[in-house]
Amino acid sequence: MRIGLLTEGGYPYVGGDAGLWCDRLVRGLGQHEFDVYALSRTERQEDQGWVRLPPQVGRVRTAPLWAAHDDGVVYGRRTRRRFAEAYGELLAAVCGEPRAAGAEAPGDPEDSVGAEADRFASALYGLAELARDEGGLAGALRSETAMRVLERACRAPGAPRTARTARVPDLLTVAAHIERTLRPLSLDWYEDDALGSADLCHAAAGGAAALPGLLARHFLGVPLLVTEYGVQLRAHYLAAATLEEAPAVRALLAAFHGRLATEVYRAAAIVTPGNTHARRWQERCGADRAKLRTVHPGMEAARFADVGEGVRGSRCADPGALVWVGRVEPSKDLISLLHAFAEVRRAEPDTRLRIVGAPAEDPEAATYLTHCKALAAQLFPDEAEGVHAVGDNPVSFEEIGGPEIPSLADAYACGALVVLSSVVEGFPVSLVEAMFCGRATVSTDVGAVVEVIGGTGLVVPPRNPRALAEACVALLRDPERRERLGAAARARALELFTVEQNITAFHGIYLEIVSHSPVRRVVVDDEGEPLPFGVPAEAHVPGRWTVTRFMTERRPRRAEGAPVRATVPPPASAAVFAGEGA
Template sequence: MRIGLLTEGGYPYVSGDAGLWCDRLVRGLGQHEFDIYALSRSERQEDEGWVPLPPHVSRVRTAPLWTAEDDGAAPGRRARRRFAEHYGELATALCAAGADGPSGEPGRVPRTTEADRFSSALYGLAELARDESGLVRALRSEGAVRALERACRAPGALRTAREARVPDLLTVAGHVERALRPLSLDWYEDDGLGAVDVCHAASGGTAALPGLLAAHFFGVPLLVTEYGVRLRTHYLASGAAPAPGGARQGEGTDDAPAVRALLAAFHGRLAAEVYGRAARVTPGNAHARRWQERCGADPAKVRMVYPGMNAARFAEVGESSECHEPDTLVWVGRVEPAKDLVSLLHAFAEVRKEEPKARLRFVATGAGAEGEAYLGHCRVLAAQLFPDEADGLHAVGCNPVSFEEIGGPETATLADAYASGAVNVLSSVVEGFPVGLVEAMFCGRATVSTDVGAVVEVIGGTGVVVPPRNPRALAEACVALLRDPERRARLGAAARARALELFTAEQNIAAFHGIYLELVSSCPVDRVVVDDTGEPLPFGVPAEAHVPGRWTAPGTRAVARGGPAWAAGPPVRASVPTPAGEGAR
């Protein structure tokens, strides 16, 4: 079959989100054909290029989200009237009282009048963009801002929306225009997304928008995979950063109450539309599933698919029960404040009181500018907590705390990092799917983790879990495992068995292969095969959706009436000729 893989800021670009699992998925399903439709987030990302692609990727089409060219000629009077109608309906749906905001947990979103209004407006704008070859100029126009203002001032609008100033409206209009840029793409043709059997969006939100339009225009089933809920990300990031490209003169800021409320409503409505229209939604953990179902996903359409990881590179360490440093705790991960290394250092100070021989190794897999500053703070704190052993804290030796990086003489690989200690520690206060924890499980290591994100779901009963921001509890758990090698061995073996059963790349690929087949088999065939007289021909359409070659039979022809990829392709001939002298029944 032919899969349209939809990404935003990730695969096939070298840098970005979800690139690794997308690459494993595509390479693992070589029996299928992939078309990649990628939205880039920055010029730098495009300049860095793509990862090498396998031969069964037949097409890659890209479009930037960070910029958009003007459509050219101004739309005519009729087009302006259609735009005003649809955009006005969209704005009214956003401003309606009762919309969810980023400050509270979203409730289950039913198919209400406002949800239907948003849906109708969205597809109305999509059809207008298709007819007019884009909507960039219209979405940037003064008419869009005026429509938002009318909706904000209308009776029954959100209280915070009624307080919106003109700069706030300009900011909201700018964000909506950026989010709706996929409407203006030329991907929605018979030889584009209309030619695929399944659309697979690698995240929700903007990445899934082309899949919504493919379902609307061609009936292509949409599969949405989220390992981190995009709606939750929007809620948490609201007000935290300026608009991409900076604000224009007179624009408001993202942290203004009216801006936050309207953007939260927009992303909430879009998420509800994506979840509601998707044929299947595949969260990567129970936390993501709860968000999706409370935001409109039908539980009957939700399938849990855990992220798949390469277990082979940890096989040697996992199969060996030998521990070279039985008194050592190891932390492995990307350095950032959310990892709460400060609490881990304070906890280790308590561990040293009980176990003077204990050591703590920090092995960093990367750090941005914020992470480098945080790492410097942690080095200073380590020197303060262990003043008598502060000399050489940056190196590996007799000191109780060391800071290292992958690729160094002591830790050339990730497997070496996990093999260097008896207990792996995760001290995060915010965590999605804990990749480092799964890697430690592949290595057969006992773990102590904080109860955040999907940690409990991942670890099951194979590790020790403590409350976050609680150094004393973290210290007590670490001491208990350091003093009990037999318990460490039991937990490590159980953790490895669990990881190999649930979190390998093989199980991930097999799950998606099954879902693809399920979607194609359940997709309705919305076309009729007729003979030369125009009469329907029973059993004229083969069961296979995408099989090379043609079924030739004299005197028959196909009439496409929408439907999935193959409905827009060459006429399909019946596999069995009409018997002479018999009419179609």
């Protein structure tokens, strides 16, 4: 089958989010063809180029989210009125503005929520149809008309109090953000020779990445699969909390992204969260529980095999060392870890802490690392000199690639106990890597930690240095327990979190979605004859499995050595079956 893989700021860019997961998925499903539709976030990301693509990637189409291009489209009076009506309905649904006089207002609060979701979806697709008819929305979304519509929605009776306090600068910020998010509506991807040729759209994230999938479903009937390893709405909330924006801006954008997330979950055939924590977020946003399939991220276990199986572990492990591995940033709460380690040292004076972090790439991370080093020097004043080196100093700050830690596996092998001290975490990658290495762990109860650990490590409350210290001391004093927990953790990781299980799960989901989707396309050879044996048995089942409308695609002769693509000619009795059981 042909998969339209939809990404935002990810694959196939070298510096993209979740690029490694997408690459493993595409390479692991070599029996399928992939067309990649990528939205880039920054000019720097585009300049860095793409990763090396496997042969099953047929084509790549990209569009920037970081630059607003003038589409040159000038709306007439009637078209401007049409835009104002659709955009006004969308913003009214965001603001919770009451419907016009005479419109039915459901009495049940749940019905009201559903009605507002339908209102948002109807307006969104109305804007998409306008963009398709007129050639784009970019200019309209940045126009004075759009600003007037936004201000009217914020000032309307029934709008939230925070929205009514929005000033002109706030409205400009909100309008710019909505325009950026809705840029995919103006793309030319929604034709038969683009997303219309896909059997399935797979969005590697929610939000803007899933918008092309929504429109492919709306215009072309292509089913949509949405995968979220980090819930986009949650990420937006966390990012908004760190920005110095007015309350009106935060409230309006939160409502907008909430409505968009609800529509993405409603339209998707299946939604695959990466863990139960993400699944709960999706259910709270309106995702149908019957559509949810938890698929844990797949990670490469082979590079940790030597440590996990004891080939290098017995030589490298320091029974008196705690190890922390990850990106140094405030959400990892190394401050609490250092305070906890001070208590560990009072109970076990020979213990050392090795903080192994990736090189700081942004000023905030560099500043936080400097602060952590200063705190370490303050907590251990007698040993402050040379605190950055490995030796007799109780705390060391190291990077992978040096003589002591040449690889990531060696980072986990250099200590007896791995610690995770985060206050915010999605899927804890470093924790799974430690489990592959057969290491006992002490972690804070955030994100998907409890789900990942599953009883094979100790879990303590976040921001509680004393609890973290007590758990570390308990395992440091009991090597047999550490060994039992490490062996159980490795067995669990190999069962649930490998690349192979991830690929197998998505292969089955692809088949499930396509088998329940209507036959939309007829593929014929260069002589116009349908290719034989291309109709799945499910295409003959009455009801929603078949449709009367077919799209014909002429297939050229396959070049020698080229991969064979599965095809779907129409059943002879398609029109008959389409009318039965409806």
